[in-house]
Every structure is written in structure tokens, then in C-alpha cells.
Amino acid sequence: MSFAVFAFCLLKNNRFDIPGYIPQPIYPIPDNPSENDTVQLGRLLFYDNILSANNQVSCASCHSPYNAFAHTDHDLSHGVFDSIGTRNAPALFNLAWQKNFMWDGAIHHIEAQALAPLHDPKELGSSIEELIKKLEGSFFYRKEFLSVYGDSLISSSRVLKAIAAFELSLISFGSKYDQVKQGDAEFTEQEQNWYTHFQKQCNQCHAEPLFSGFQYKDNGLPIDPSLQDLGRYLVTGDEQDKYKFKVPSLRNLSYTFPYMHDGRFDRLRQVVEHYEMIESSQGKRHVDVKSISLTFNEQSDLIAFLLTLNDKSFVFNPAFSFPEKLKDALLKN
């Protein structure tokens, strides 16, 4: 009896238990990521500074595992040579359910996404050509590619697909909300109070169970004149898309402050206050949200509910953290 239980737990850790109420993902999720060669190669690349022009910045520099792969403590993320970018790096989890990537959906395929920060002078400041040259010059990577692919060809396709595979393996459905949904826990009265409100007021944009429909919405944030970031409009050129950004998921909020595309809010309470003060008519803007009015207690209920969406097991999962192999390789050099 006890041996069977132990074996079941072991299996649970290796494979992903995607709860039944989660819709089908858009991208296939890698099987058995800790045994999956491509995922592990992607994980090495994700954490390796070799991707940047000055070999000092990696993907993980702005997408930190302890912060649900977001960039905390910085409103705007920064890259090589201390350059500051124009937006706050979003958290990376449950990417397989998203069609387009980045705050303005500029990237339409997950395999193409890594090219954007790779080439951006304020992020990694490099290029795919340069990266491939560096990888070809690395005995460590030539050995890795040989072991994964059977030959040591280092191509853009292999690099980008490996990084995408690692990113797709970042699954987060271990929050209290998920446990409640699966009958393994119960909301407190405070959390349940707001859950009921939530389903009426917030579900349109932050639809459960992913806590976003990943659409582009204008939530009434006054434009920051120092950034003039018009959001989705920069991709489509459609006037209707001005001031619209992709709705982020509300999962893991405690780990991913500051909030909004430009990181202007440090604390959740500030976000809540913003939603209480939205001006629906701001000149030509078509704001998609009406302001909500809450008592102080209701604000606390709301935040209590949001905290049930935190998935501690995700941020502490050793399968996603800095790979041991890279530590050894870096120590040798």
C-alpha cells in the first residue's frame, strides 16, 4: 500500500497535472520536462549570460524564477550596459495558453519571442548570428547539442525551439484557488466574499481559471508622458488599439510586483485604488473598464482573494531554477 502511494507521488512530480477545468493549451506542453532534453537545453540557454552582448545579462536577469519569472523591484526592466528599457518584464507562466506574446502582442509565435529581447539594444543587445557563433565556439554547448540532437549543428531553429520548450514547461496551477477548485481546500469567508464579487466584476477581462483572456484592453491608466507608450497600437496601427495592453494573469501577484506594463504600481492596494478612480471618458480614449467602488473592508477581501492565486510551489520548484550543469560549466571557465 505505502509503496504504491510513494510511486504515485513520484509520478506526480515528474509529469504535469493540469487540472480538468483548464482549457486546452494552444501550444503543446513538453512531456516529462525534467527528462526532456530539449527543455533542459532551453533551460541552460535561459539562464546563460552568453546570450547578451556583454555576457552579463541572461533571460533570467529580468525573468527571475523566485518572482514567477518576472522582474521585481524595477518599474522598467534593464539590460546590457545598464540600459533601461521601456516596459516591465512580464511574468512567465502558463505561456502555452497565450496566442501572442509581449505586452502589445507583437510576437505571434512563442519560438520567435526570444529574438526580440536578444536583438533589443536595451535588453540583451546581441543577435541570433552572434549567439550562434558564441555557442559554436563553446565546447560545453557543442557537447550539449550533440547529446540532444545526435549532431553538433547549432542552428537558430534548435536554439529558439529549445528556449520555447523550457518556457512552455513553466506551468503554474498549484495555488490555493486550484486546490479549492479540486476539492482539496476551502476558501476562508473573506476569500469567498470576494470570489463571488470577482466573478461578477472582474471576470470579463481576468477570466478564470487562467485569470486572463489575454485580450487587449484599455484599463484607463493615464499615459506616462515620459514613455508615451500607446501599447497594441504600435503593432497594429489601428486607432482603436491605442492605450490597449494585453490583460495579464492575476496569478502569482505577490511575486511579480510592480504592476502594469510600466511597473507604476508597487503595491496591490495601489492597483485597487486605481480601479476605484478610473475615468471612463478620457477624451478620445475608449476605456474598457468602469470604476468600482469598494469599502476598505472590501478592498481587503479583494486582496485576500487575489492572494489565493499565488502558487508557492511554482516559484520554489527546483525543476525551473538555475541548472546545476551551468553552475559547473561557469565555475570551470
Add this chain to the structure above:
Amino acid sequence: MNVFRFYVSNLRITNGKNKSWKAPKKHYLIDFNLDANTENLIKVELPYDFKTGQIEFVLGIDSKTSAEGVGEGALDPVNAMYWTWQSGYINFKMEGVSMDSPARKNRFQLHLGGFRKPYISAQKVVLDYNHKGANPMICFDLVNFMKSIDLKSQHTIMSPSKEAVALSKLAKSCFYVK
């Protein structure tokens, strides 16, 4: 001019009598700098009953391929024909220097791309040909192209737009068979 390259996709030749020949590769990257001395960049071996007919191809990468992410070979982003800040292939790239261009260092950079509505810049090109002994060649009328663009105002095109589509249509019209 120091950069001139474009994609040719779905190359097909028909002989006007319901027979068609498809190119072995779906996408080719024609790079005039790389193949400056080569005349026939895509070798075509046609059966003998293809004396006259039509050549058709897409100038650029079709929307479906673009939507599928990054590719290999001709589609490898290493070829610098892929936008990194916003996904999608650059169908046609031309760069150079001209006294007419008011841009920095008199440069002009035409990166024509876009695969989503309303700015789809890939163009289908259909040309009639007549195989009278000499091997037919598909040529690009560079003189006409340069004459038809106004570098004073169309010198830097780097995103999907109306201008990108207009110039793509112009490029399409510059292909002819010799």
C-alpha cells in the same frame, strides 16, 4: 545599393496545357550580394513540353508560413530577414545610399514586410514566358523600381504599413521575363 534580397515562395511553372512544375523548395532567399555573378539563382529543369506558359511565385513569405513561427534554411532568422521586435518575415529588403535620401548618412532602408491585415505585403507574381531557344530568365527592373520611388519621402520603411504594401506592389510590377 549595398543590400538587395527578397524571398521567392511557391514557385510554380505551368505550360498552359494543364501541366505544372513545382520548385523543389518552398522558399528561396535570393540575395544579389551573395550571388552577384550568378545569373540563374534558382536552377529550373523543365520537361520539353514546357515551351510557353506562365511562371508564378509569391514575392515574399506567405501568411500561413509566417504564422507558424521561425524556420530553417532560407527561413532561418540568421539571414536577417526576420523582424525581431515584432514577428514576421521581411519579404523584400533593399538598402543603399542616395543623395536624394534625407535620412542619416543619406541612407535608404526599405524593409517590406507584414503578413496580417490590413498590411499584407506578400505579392503574387504571374509572368508569361515563351521558351524560344534561349533559357528564359526572370529579371527585376531595378532602374524602373528606383525611378518609381521617391526617396525623399520613402526612404525608411521598417514596419508593416500602407507604404510597405505600395512598394511591394511596385516591386511585383518590376519582374519580367527575358
